Structure formats: C-alpha cells, structure tokens
Amino acid sequence: MRHVYAAVLAIFPLLAATRSTLSTRSALVNYSSIFGGLSANASIHYPGQTDYNTTTVQRWSTWDEPTFAVTIKPATDKDVQYIIKTANHHNLSFFATGGGHGGETGFASVKQAVNIDLSNFKENVLDLKANTLTVGPGNSFSAFETNLYHAGKLVREYCSFLSAILLRDLALTCLSSAVGNAFCVNMIGATIGAGVGPFQGLHGLVIDALRSVRLVTASGHIVTASETENPDLFWAVRGAGANFGVITSATYEIYDAPNNGNLIEADFTYPGSTNASLWKLLESWDETYPKEMGLTVDASYDQTTGETSAAASLTYFGTQEAAQPWIDQFVALKPTKWRNITVPWSKASESSNFGQAAQVCDTGVYNNHPSVGAKKTSASTYTEVYNNYVEIMKSRPWLTGALVVQRFNTTATLAVPESKRGVYPGREISSLIIIENYYDGPAHDAEVYSISKKLRDQLVPTSGFDSLTTYINYAHGDEGPEVWYGKENLARLVQLKKKWDPEGKFGAGNPVPRS
Numbered sequence: 001m002r003h004v005y006a007a008v009l010a011i012f013p014l015l016a017a018t019r020s021t022l023s024t025r026s027a028l029v030n031y032s033s034i035f036g037g038l039s040a041n042a043s044i045h046y047p048g049q050t051d052y053n054t055t056t057v058q059r060w061s062t063w064d065e066p067t068f069a070v071t072i073k074p075a076t077d078k079d080v081q082y083i084i085k086t087a088n089h090h091n092l093s094f095f096a097t098g099g100g101h102g103g104e105t106g107f108a109s110v111k112q113a114v115n116i117d118l119s120n121f122k123e124n125v126l127d128l129k130a131n132t133l134t135v136g137p138g139n140s141f142s143a144f145e146t147n148l149y150h151a152g153k154l155v156r157e158y159c160s161f162l163s164a165i166l167l168r169d170l171a172l173t174c175l176s177s178a179v180g181n182a183f184c185v186n187m188i189g190a191t192i193g194a195g196v197g198p199f200q201g202l203h204g205l206v207i208d209a210l211r212s213v214r215l216v217t218a219s220g221h222i223v224t225a226s227e228t229e230n231p232d233l234f235w236a237v238r239g240a241g242a243n244f245g246v247i248t249s250a251t252y253e254i255y256d257a258p259n260n261g262n263l264i265e266a267d268f269t270y271p272g273s274t275n276a277s278l279w280k281l282l283e284s285w286d287e288t289y290p291k292e293m294g295l296t297v298d299a300s301y302d303q304t305t306g307e308t309s310a311a312a313s314l315t316y317f318g319t320q321e322a323a324q325p326w327i328d329q330f331v332a333l334k335p336t337k338w339r340n341i342t343v344p345w346s347k348a349s350e351s352s353n354f355g356q357a358a359q360v361c362d363t364g365v366y367n368n369h370p371s372v373g374a375k376k377t378s379a380s381t382y383t384e385v386y387n388n389y390v391e392i393m394k395s396r397p398w399l400t401g402a403l404v405v406q407r408f409n410t411t412a413t414l415a416v417p418e419s420k421r422g423v424y425p426g427r428e429i430s431s432l433i434i435i436e437n438y439y440d441g442p443a444h445d446a447e448v449y450s451i452s453k454k455l456r457d458q459l460v461p462t463s464g465f466d467s468l469t470t471y472i473n474y475a476h477g478d479e480g481p482e483v484w485y486g487k488e489n490l491a492r493l494v495q496l497k498k499k500w501d502p503e504g505k506f507g508a509g510n511p512v513p514r515s
C-alpha cells in the first residue's frame with residue numbers, strides 16, 4: 001500500500017474532529033494503521049490534505065453531502081472486501097463513492113465515514129462475440145462511448161440527459177475528454193437506480209441491458225448476481241442497487257446501433273415568454289412521441305440579467321427526413337437561435353447545447369433537484385409552476401433555477417416482461433419534471449425545501465399518477481421507500497435487506513426498511 005499521507009494523519013483526523021459528533025472516535029483511529037493490509041496499488045487519503053481534492057472523487061453537489069474521516073481507493077475486489085471486513089471489525093461506517101453525482105437528504109446522515117472511492121476500477125471490456133460490455137465502477141459513460149461506436153454497437157443508454165438539462169450553461173457532464181480524468185456520471189451508479197436517457201425509447205432502461213454484477217456484500221463476501229446466480233439479489237440490484245453491496249463489475253448486453261450509429265441533434269433557444277407554447281407542443285405529442293427521439297425542454301431565470309429564457313434539446317436516432325417534422329414544430333415557435341447537426345451517437349453529449357459542453361464535470365456546486373414523474377403532460381400546470389418559480393426567484397437573488405422536462409417514449413420499457421423487470425417502479429413515467437435549485441448554502445435549505453415542496457405538490461395532480469412518483473436517481477430523499485421502490489416491491493425488498501445487509505450499512509440515500 002502507498003501510505004500516501006500517513007505522516008499527516010495525526011493532524012487531519014483532529015481537524016475533522018471539530019466538525020463531528022463522532023469526533024473523539026475518529027481522532028483516536030489511525031486509519032493508515034488499521035487498513036495496513038491493502039494491496040500495493042490501493043491508497044489512503046485524508047480530507048484537508050493539499051491534494052485531497054485532486055486525488056479523490058469530488059461530489060457534484062455539496063448539498064447534504066456525506067462527510068468522511070478518510071478516503072480509501074481500493075485497487076482490487078479483495079481490497080474492497082478487506083475494507084468492509086476491517087471497518088466492520090472496528091465498528092466504522094463506510095460509504096461507496098462511484099461518480100459522486102448522487103444527492104439525497106439521507107447522505108447527510110453519513111458522518112466521518114470510511115469512503116470507498118471506486119475510481120481505480122477501470123475495467124472496460126468489449127466482447128463482440130458475446131455481445132457484452134463489462135465495466136468497473138471507475139468508468140463514466142464517456143469512457144467507453146468511443147470504442148462501442150467504432151464497433152457499431154450501442155449500450156441502451158448514455159449519460160447526457162440530466163446533463164444537457166442541468167442548467168444549460170453547465171451543459172453536458174458525461175464526457176471526460178475535455179477535462180482529463182473527469183469524475184462524471186458513473187455508469188454503475190446510474191444503472192443501479194434504473195438508468196434513463198434519450199435512447200430509452202429504442203431499447204429500454206439501462207437495467208434492461210444489465211446481465212450480471214459482481215458485488216462485495218455488507219459482511220465482506222464477494223458474490224455474483226444474475227438471472228441464474230442469486231436471482232433475488234439481481235432483482236434487487238435493478239432499482240435498489242445502492243442498498244446491497246459495493247458493485248465492482250457489471251456486464252451489459254449491447255445492441256447494433258441504428259442508422260449507422262448517427263443521430264440528428266437539434267438545439268433551440270427561446271425567450272421565457274415562449275414557455276407555454278413549448279409546453280403545449282409537448283402536450284400535443286402525448287400520444288405520438290416517437291421512440292427514436294430524446295428531448296429535454298427547460299425554462300429558467302437568470303439572476304444576473306433578470307431575464308427568463310427557454311430551450312429545447314432534441315436527439316433523433318434516424319434520418320434527417322424522419323426527424324424534420326419534429327424539428328419543424330420547434331422552428332415554428334420562432335427560436336432566437338437554433339441549429340441541427342448529424343453526429344455519431346458517441347458524440348451526442350459533447351455536441352449538445354450548441355456544442356457548449358465545456359464546463360462539463362464541474363463539481364462542488366451547491367444544488368438540489370426535486371422531481372416529479374408523469375405519464376401525461378399538462379401545459380397549463382407547467383406554465384403556472386414556471387411562473388410561480390420565476391416570481392419566487394425574483395425576490396430571492398440568491399436562488400437560480402430552472403424547470404426542466406425530459407420526455408421518453410415508454411413502449412420499450414413497458415414491453416419488458418414482468419419476470420425480467422427488476423425493482424424500478426417507474427416504467428410508466430414518460431416525463432420527468434425537475435425543479436433545479438442552485439443557491440448559496442445551508443442557510444437557505446429550509447426555505448428552498450418549502451418552495452420546492454409547494455411546486456412539486458402543484459405538479460402531482462396533473463401527472464397522471466394518483467400520488468407523487470419519481471425516478472430514484474432524481475429523487476430529493478424525502479419521498480420514502482414506496483415512491484423509490486414501489487409499494488408492491490417493499491415486502492420482498494425488506495426480506496432481501498434482512499438477508500444481505502441486516503445492519504443497514506448500505507443505502508443511506510434511499511434506505512430500504514429493515515423491517
């Protein structure tokens with residue numbers, strides 16, 4: 001093991017001590033000593049060290065983030081096993097960090113934990129005979145987009161969706177090329193919630209392509225889960241995957257890319273006053289939205305200029321002729337700026353938002369994004385919510401936000417037979433409506449929460465669902481297990497939790513109840 005910072009150990013746990021109720025404990029623990037049995041390529045890092053931020057995965061949002069006494073970067077499955085067994089032996093809590101893009105109120109309950117940073121797990125094996133891709137949790141989507149593209153293949157998803165969205169200026173987060181070894185959305189982290197995105201209409205969710213995972217359990221056992229091995233666990237991993245262990249490898253089925261791997265991409269900008277027309281357009285497509293299309297529409301308010309704006313970003317996996325009628329309807333709304341281009345699918349994230357994907361993987365921004373799933377569009381509700389939100393922002397200079405709608409065609413996700421579905425309860429969701437809040441820190445948490453809750457409550461009655469529904473990976477953390485996992489799945493999940501993680505060591509963001 002490289003004792004990267006053993007020397008400063010005496011100082012940093014003490015610094016940490018001032019911030020935590022577990023302070024006394026963590027100050028007394030010499031982590032470098034108790035984790036002395038790691039393999040040669042593993043390393044130990046302490047928060048506060050000068051290069052801590054550049055050597056460990058940083059969180060995308062710092063809102064309600066977990067805190068760590070130490071970060072360990074294991075290099076092998078055995079290291080992960082050893083870390084878990086050692087932490088259990090010393091009664092230390094631990095947390096698995098993939099890409100650091102998750103944000104849930106429950107993460108705040110993770111204090112001075114042992115952080116298992118999985119970025120060394122770069123496995124990335126394309127097997128064209130078996131038609132599979134096997135990846136480790138140290139990969140963002142972009143890590144393998146290019147080799148798949150050259151092989152004429154496609155995974156059911158790629159990252160990009162929330163990204164193109166999440167404040168257009170932040171743009172696309174999936175590509176690492178622009179920023180070197182960027183810590184962008186993690187393939188496995190997204191998968192274990194379901195994995196949604198613009199290609200979902202063609203092939204379904206990312207979990208529908210998942211064939212097996214290898215994971216290290218709460219007791220430190222290394223197990224495989226697939227349809228034939230530990231099938232119950234495999235079911236649970238597909239939607240509740242953060243609750244059962246540390247996944248160190250995942251194998252996906254891959255598909256021939258349609259249209260020679262090329263897709264049409266179009267971006268449009270409008271003044272905020274166009275918002276209602278954009279929502280009406282979405283509403284008019286509720287029965288006809290094509291499976292080849294991915295779409296994000298957002299409306300926002302800029303605190304600096306005091307101006308509202310709206311935007312749409314579309315991908316179409318087909319010919320220009322097929323995409324044109326959809327593009328024309330956006331053009332008819334008189335964008336102030338627009339373009340369409342044909343790009344290889346592997347470049348779609350990079351080139352979206354007019355190619356402005358520069359600040360791709362910015363981390364450390366204080367934000368949260370409560371959301372609502374819908375199976376119907378309501379232009380009048382979205383207009384009302386957007387107007388309310390803008391009014392709220394106008395009197396709160398510290399709050400910047402956007403109302404974002406992602407659209408999906410659900411035919412493929414609903415075509416998956418019951419027996420192959422996994423836990424994820426949101427297959428009927430054809431729109432995810434996201435309230436994106438960017439603000440200045442914890443002092444405004446309570447106020448932003450109360451604002452978000454009101455806006456969210458306003459969106460539910462016209463969503464087509466009887467009660468609040470959303471996608472776990474876009475959840476706020478207050479929705480509860482019935483929303484994250486589905487009421488009908490809870491009894492079976494609770495049993496599995498008792499079997500695989502009886503002490504609740506995993507799943508702080510969205511805990512599966514233990515009884």
Ligand SMILES: Cc1cc2nc3c(=O)[nH]c(=O)nc-3n(C[C@H](O)[C@H](O)[C@H](O)COP(=O)(O)OP(=O)(O)OC[C@H]3O[C@@H](n4cnc5c(N)ncnc54)[C@H](O)[C@@H]3O)c2cc1C
Pocket residue numbers: 060095096097098099100101102103118137158159160161162163166173184185186188189190191193194195196197241242243245246247248473474507508509
């Ligand atoms: C900019 C942005 C774009 C996004 N785009 C998409 C998108 O296109 N499609 C989509 O479906 N979602 C998208 N998401 C949501 C994303 O799926 C979730 O944020 C997801 O939790 C991120 O995983 P992570 O590993 O990066 O995050 P982390 O915060 O590292 O992990 C999130 C949770 O998963 C657990 N976890 C992570 N890796 C593992 C592992 N290997 N084994 C066990 N547990 C693990 C963690 O312990 C934690 O509980 C996006 C989010 C952001 C911020």
Ligand SMILES: *[C@@H]1O[C@H](CO)[C@@H](O)[C@H](O)[C@H]1NC(C)=O
Pocket residue numbers: 006009010030031032033036
């Ligand atoms: C902690 O343990 C490491 C490795 O065993 C050792 O080198 C270091 O001196 C110890 N630090 C303290 C403060 O005891």
Ligand SMILES: *[C@@H]1O[C@H](CO)[C@@H](O)[C@H](O)[C@H]1NC(C)=O
Pocket residue numbers: 039040041
């Ligand atoms: C450590 O990493 C290096 C470089 O990737 C590799 O050559 C070596 O085999 C690894 N060592 C072990 C023990 O795995």
Ligand SMILES: *[C@@H]1O[C@H](CO)[C@@H](O)[C@H](O)[C@H]1NC(C)=O
Pocket residue numbers: 049050053062364
């Ligand atoms: C590291 O990141 C933390 C939190 O994001 C920040 O407070 C700190 O100033 C950073 N440290 C350095 C050396 O950049």
Ligand SMILES: *[C@@H]1O[C@H](CO)[C@@H](O)[C@H](O)[C@H]1NC(C)=O
Pocket residue numbers: 091093
């Ligand atoms: C283990 O730690 C928890 C707090 O993290 C504490 O409540 C519990 O009493 C500890 N158990 C033992 C056996 O020390």
Ligand SMILES: *[C@@H]1O[C@H](CO)[C@@H](O)[C@H](O)[C@H]1NC(C)=O
Pocket residue numbers: 272273274275276277308383386387390
């Ligand atoms: C949204 O559109 C409606 C209808 O055109 C308009 O009245 C309203 O001002 C727009 N909202 C904003 C914030 O521009």
Ligand SMILES: *[C@@H]1O[C@H](CO)[C@@H](O)[C@H](O)[C@H]1NC(C)=O
Pocket residue numbers: 285286287288289290291292409410411
């Ligand atoms: C989804 O796409 C299919 C094929 O393009 C189409 O027949 C169907 O009507 C679409 N569904 C909805 C609800 O738009």
Ligand SMILES: CC(=O)N[C@H]1CO[C@H](CO)[C@@H](O)[C@@H]1O
Pocket residue numbers: 320339340341342
């Ligand atoms: C306005 C614009 O750029 N339209 C283009 C959209 O893409 C097609 C096919 O590449 C072009 O023919 C159009 O000129």
